[in-house]
Amino acid sequence: MNSWINLTALWKIVVVGLLAGAGLPALFAIGLRALSPARIAGSEQTQGGQSSGINPVGVTAAAVCFAVVLAAIGWGIYSIVSHS
Template sequence: MDLLVTTANSLWQVILVGLLLGAGLPALFALGLRALAAGSEVAADGTVTRRPLAVAAAVTCFAIIVIAIVVGILFVMSDFLNHTFGIELF
């Protein structure tokens, strides 16, 4: 019974992380693109003006994605960094 509880606990954690990273990051990227597009206005002469709040929302979305990518790469490299340079990150 204890093994079943441990397996179920691990399973929901894997599903949650999979949904968050597998669907959450692409959705956040789409939200950033949408904010950037919705905050843009094209004038008659072809110049594009953007609303500062929309740009800030898009930059925030993109920054979260870049941070998640860097953390993921460092997580994958953690054993290498620890063995080669003695750096413990996680």
């Protein structure tokens, strides 16, 4: 094809851009959604209509999502600082 376009580097840039640009905010949103209390039909609810219990599986999933996002941020800062 064209000798001035490096297609290998181009697809790597696109993949990393999609993961960091759309993947990390989506993962953060999944973590926030996991923290929200689940509404189960027939469950005990408070006056505001929210269920009163905390879902430990949701908290664990949210913690994993937030840890991955924080690790990606830390890796990005480390790679910027170490290359300067």
